[in-house]
Amino acid sequence: MIKRSLSDICEMVKGHGLHQAYNSSLISGVSIDTRTLSAGNLFIPIMRIDNGHNYVQKAFDKGAAAALWQRDQPNPPKGVPIIFVENTLTALQNLARTYRNQLNSKIIGVTGSNGKTTTKDMIFSIVSTTYKTQKTLGNYNGEYGLPLTLLELEEDTEVAILEMGMSNPGEIKLLSEIARPDIAMITMIGISHISTMGSREAIAKAKLEILTGLNPEGTFIYNGDEPLLNNELTKMKIPESLKIIRFGESADHHYYPVREEQSDEGVHFILNDREKYVIPMLGKHNVFNAIASIAAAKELKISLKNIKSGLQSIVITEMRMQRIKTKLGYTIINDAWNASPVSMKAAIQTMTELTGYKRKIVVLGDMLELGVNEAQYHKEMGQVIQYGLVDYVFTIGTLSEHISNQLYERFPSTHVKHFISSHELAHHIASVIKENDVILFKGSRGMKLEEVVNKLT
Template sequence: MINRTLKQIHEMVGGLNVIAEWESVQVAGVSIDSRKVEQNNLFVPLLGEQVDGHKYVEKAIQQGAAASLWQQNVPNPPKDIPLIIVKDTEVALQELARAYRGQLNVKVIGVTGSNGKTTTKDMTASLLATTYKVHKTSGNFNNHLGLPLTILSMPKDTEVAILEMGMSSRGEIEFLSKLARPDIAIITNIGESHLLDLGSREEIARAKLEIIEGLADGGTFIYYGDEPLLSEQIQNRDKDLHIQSFGRSRENDLYVTSIEQRNDSTAYMTAGVLVGSYEIPVLGNHNVMNALAAMLAAKELKVDPEKIQEGLASVRLTNMRMEMVEGAKGEKVINDAYNASPTSMKAAIELIEGLSGFERKILVLGDMLELGLQEQDFHLKIGQHISKDEIDEVFTYGPLAEHIARGARETFEENRVFSFQDKQQLIQELKRHTQANDLILVKASRGMRLEEVVQALQK
């Protein structure tokens, strides 16, 4: 983590006050939450819509913070404690991260995309950790606050940092990319997430391609080459980039030639710039695409092919992403409740349909959010896509997911499709239907909190 004197911090954030009395105070790490302050942290109080962090500055100091920032337009700064006055505390946090990143001898990999950002980040970290000292985004700390905090928590001897970059509107990825200044940038894919804000997949592609803005000339850009929206737009770039693509098509630099779905892993073969047989301890054809992106990044940083194999074998994904757990009755539950879009929902369903060796297969699907004007149609088409020959029962939760149920009922018998607006009622009914050796997929957008269904099945 960042470890600097208060004088150095003052210079890095452009402090406005005189701190002669406190210049030698040593700061270690940064916190924006007074409840999570650690010894010698710099506390950064933020002005939020609901809470003003400046109210907790003195509490943060009492809990061990070495110093705090203070926004210039907030009245009554406390006396006799180490404070740095800044014009804007949020901007100061970002500028501190920008300066710290510039002081480190570190290779940075930026990862964005509609789906698979976190999985690709985890896979890339696993591959590179076989050879380098790696630091990566924790959880989903991928926005204008999370990314600076991730940079500032980076140990000084970090050799490679893998930074996830999320967005909801245009300009956000450009901002994050220019802050992180990646040496390698990855776009996993273009899906339907953020249609509500951006209006079209073309606009989503343009927003994701903003990650190039922070790349220096000669930087490496890795992208999903089977997506025409990316392939077409990258041709109009202004920068001189080293471009690498991945996908299923033979036109890509790295492509998959076969995939074998196993009950607890996925095996695949590749051709192109990396030729071989690989296996990842996670489920889903879509995760093979994420693995290809990670493999290209590892190759770019000269990780040995044997180490790539080793890193893939030890991949561990962030919770609630195709996470296999066991229920109280011995049923197998795939917890994919962190997020959902039509693309990822379809991929997860196809995965379940392709698995064998289970007594029955059950889908528990919730609302996919932020899909804009076509949201009902997207849900209906998911229901129509489900194979009645491969899936035994479908449970849905939420007003939009009711359209999934409606689509499924076009081919399923009525007594195999259940739709709920009450989560506890869904759980009670689901428990009556499950038994040992059933396979259950639980998937929805994060706001639906369907991990509660997974937790209930484990009791």
């Protein structure tokens, strides 16, 4: 993590007002939350849901080495090391930007409508077989999280994998300019955040902002099956020195699968290099996340042996096709971190292809942030679910009722049910589920389906 003198920090954040008696004092790490602050941290009070300046004294009480203070905020504490800045969020970003420029680490930036967290985890698992590697923890992928991730990097880190998320235009541009990736990647373009972006075309343009800070002699890896990305790239001025790699289904791409097989334990696939790869996680859609990861690994000159072993030992962030075997003998697949029509269809398809289970139960929550056509997207989801391939469907939330309404005529009446309460949903599932069944949970993060999962494990 960052370790600097306060005089250095003052310069890096473009601050002022630090008493010279504190110039040589050292900070170790950065915190924006007193609940997780460690002694020696620099505390940065963020103006977000709450005013972080209200917690500066608490930060010092917990051992903070110094704090920033936004100049327009009244009553700064006295007798402690304070650096004044115009805006604390901008200061955090400036600190991360300058620290990144002082590192020799290779940076891999990953964005996309779906799959970016899983791909980040895959790349980390592969790259850490060869290099000292760090990655974005949890969902620290935005205007606060990415700078904090950068500031957590050890100075001898050789490769860092940074996830980049967005809700609005300009956000990926900011993150890319801070991180200055050497390898940039777009997993795919879906309709997540279409309520704020307006169209898939706008989403594609926003994701391509990752090229803004990309090393002009670096590498850009993207899903070549997406026409919107191909079309937008033809309009952009791309440095001749930039290496571009496409992956996807088409044999016209640099990387594509020639065969895929799924078992209860994971997915096996053969790439166009004729090599066989194994990923110990469910979902054929994850093959493309793995292929993108393989492409990045090869750019870093990682051996084929290490690529394969890294993929096989991957540890996926929770709630991404997470398989949980319960004491009562049934299996839960928790894929409830987020949901879009693309990812929900993929999860349902994965369920239909599983073998070795007595019955298959699907629990679906609302897909949020889908804009004016949100009802139609849910109706279409109901149309793709077939009785026989799935035995029970339970839905929860206002929008997901559109899914269950599509199923009543095609499923036995006791096999489809809509719920408003998560407590009632959990109680009903417990009364239905039996040993050797498998149950999928899929919905947007705001639905908090993990609460139901926790009651069943």
